[in-house]
Amino acid sequence: MTAADEYLVELAATLRVRGRAKRRLLAECRDHLADASAVHGVDEAVRRFGPVHELARSFDTEVAIGRARRATVASVAGAIAVAGSALVMLHAAQPAASSPLAWAVVFFACAQTSAVSTFLAVLRAAALHGCEATPGDVALLCRRNGMGLAFALATLFAAGAAVPGQAPAWKILLGPVVALLAAVCVVRTHSLARRIDTQLPLVIREPVTDAFAVARRWVGKSFPVWSVRSGVVLAVTVVVAAAAAFGWGLVDDQGTLPSSLAAAAIEAALTVVGFMVLGPVLGLRAARHTYDDSVTT
Amino acid sequence: MSAAPTTKRPTRSGSFASCQRLPNLPIGVAACAARRVGPGQGERGASTTGAGPSLCSVTVGLKIPRLPGYCVGVNTDFLRGHLEGLLLAVLVDEPGHGYALCQRLAARSGGELAVPEGSLYPALQRLERSGLVKSSWAHADGRRRRVYSLSAAGRRKAAAAAQDWKAFSAAIDAVLGGLA
Numbered sequence: 001m002t003a004a005d006e007y008l009v010e011l012a013a014t015l016r017v018r019g020r021a022k023r024r025l026l027a028e029c030r031d032h033l034a035d036a037s038a039v040h041g042v043d044e045a046v047r048r049f050g051p052v053h054e055l056a057r058s059f060d061t062e063v064a065i066g067r068a069r070r071a072t073v074a075s076v077a078g079a080i081a082v083a084g085s086a087l088v089m090l091h092a093a094q095p096a097a098s099s100p101l102a103w104a105v106v107f108f109a110c111a112q113t114s115a116v117s118t119f120l121a122v123l124r125a126a127a128l129h130g131c132e133a134t135p136g137d138v139a140l141l142c143r144r145n146g147m148g149l150a151f152a153l154a155t156l157f158a159a160g161a162a163v164p165g166q167a168p169a170w171k172i173l174l175g176p177v178v179a180l181l182a183a184v185c186v187v188r189t190h191s192l193a194r195r196i197d198t199q200l201p202l203v204i205r206e207p208v209t210d211a212f213a214v215a216r217r218w219v220g221k222s223f224p225v226w227s228v229r230s231g232v233v234l235a236v237t238v239v240v241a242a243a244a245a246f247g248w249g250l251v252d253d254q255g256t257l258p259s260s261l262a263a264a265a266i267e268a269a270l271t272v273v274g275f276m277v278l279g280p281v282l283g284l285r286a287a288r289h290t291y292d293d294s295v296t297t
Numbered sequence: 298m299s300a301a302p303t304t305k306r307p308t309r310s311g312s313f314a315s316c317q318r319l320p321n322l323p324i325g326v327a328a329c330a331a332r333r334v335g336p337g338q339g340e341r342g343a344s345t346t347g348a349g350p351s352l353c354s355v356t357v358g359l360k361i362p363r364l365p366g367y368c369v370g371v372n373t374d375f376l377r378g379h380l381e382g383l384l385l386a387v388l389v390d391e392p393g394h395g396y397a398l399c400q401r402l403a404a405r406s407g408g409e410l411a412v413p414e415g416s417l418y419p420a421l422q423r424l425e426r427s428g429l430v431k432s433s434w435a436h437a438d439g440r441r442r443r444v445y446s447l448s449a450a451g452r453r454k455a456a457a458a459a460q461d462w463k464a465f466s467a468a469i470d471a472v473l474g475g476l477a
Contacts, residue, residue: 024443028394048414051413061419066426129427
């Protein structure tokens with residue numbers, strides 16, 4: 001067995017991806033080493049090709065990023081499908097039914113969390129277009145997708161609990177089926193990221209920065225990119241969410257000023273709690289117990 | 298390639314982040330000059346050049362590892378942010394498979410640019426993922442090879458990368474030129 005064959009065997013064993021992508025890379029590397037060996041000799045060709053672990057890690061990460069972006073598309077489809085099923089359930093509710101306050105709060109909280117998580121995932125996936133990234137970025141994208149799908153399913157459950165009714169089964173089940181298929185894609189991608197890097201350090205990616213980076217790609221290189229502290233983003237989000245809840249309450253036929261103020265207060269409180277609890281998972285802020293060197297920004 | 302924002306990151310003490318207008322820099326660009334090294338030192342395949350201390354590497358999200366104590370010549374660190382642009386440039390003339398692209402890169406640079414040849418394949422994968430490059434199996438040199446070619450978006454990106462480099466190198470020359 002020549003040095004090139006040993007290199008390819010080691011590369012095949014080190015690569016974490018499986019299937020067509022792996023076969024293609026190995027075929028290309030074999031051809032490359034054959035050409036280089038004819039010119040420089042086998043040992044020199046292997047030396048010039050570079051370390052196995054670096055090539056394997058880089059290639060695995062590239063494949064993982066592609067899968068994560070496709071999983072994001074699937075997650076968006078899943079979240080939309082579940083939202084459709086939830087709407088079907090709400091419209092199928094008994095006319096005189098009124099939902100208990102607790103289930104109504106759970107419904108709106110889960111729906112908004114799902115929407116925000118999915119939006120953050122889409123933003124990150126767009127920001128990753130054409131960019132080099134780390135397994136931590138892949139894992140972050142998977143977590144955002146997973147949160148979006150999980151809270152979408154919770155929204156559907158809360159809708160059924162809040163206003164029971166009857167609707168065609170296939171319409172209600174379509175959403176969860178699509179969401180579960182998307183979840184499989186997300187889990188497989190996260191599993192690949194963990195195989196690439198067993199440590200998977202926490203990654204923080206500011207959504208405002210991602211948004212500006214994506215806009216810059218479309219508008220042009222003169223477009224500035226801002227980095228805004230997460231506390232500022234949270235404050236703005238709380239104000240906007242509370243104002244929206246207050247306005248929605250006033251617009252509602254049965255809404256009164258006290259109920260609108262209560263809705264605004266609940267919305268603000270849930271936004272803050274959601275940020276504090278889910279912020280580390282969604283890559284918005286570092287958890288209190290993490291150290292600097294375990295967090296990548 | 299997307300540009301790297303050169304924004305300040307908030308520190309744990311909570312310093313306020315600032316907005317900066319970005320120069321036209323390719324991602325991961327490290328304005329590194331080679332460290333002065335002694336004989337026998339240096340990365341394999343790297344050309345050792347003596348120069349002053351390296352300048353700051355300003356990127357976001359990507360930690361470009363600094364090679365401790367090595368000569369960081371016109372090679373790995375410096376090329377890391379430019380590899381995609383270089384691949385697009387060598388694909389402008391005609392399509393080619395991985396080894397052919399590697400040979401073109403070496404020939405056009407006069408042997409000065411020496412990257413681990415295997416690193417071309419993840420970079421080509423990234424370009425393909427971005428839609429800048431297309432690939433297909435074809436018969437070349439009597440064998441079935443994966444041949445890469447530029448897409449229309451890739452041609453535009455190659456031209457833009459060349460413009461970005463001109464602006465960047467002019468800016469670096471303005472700063473480093475006085476040291477030569």
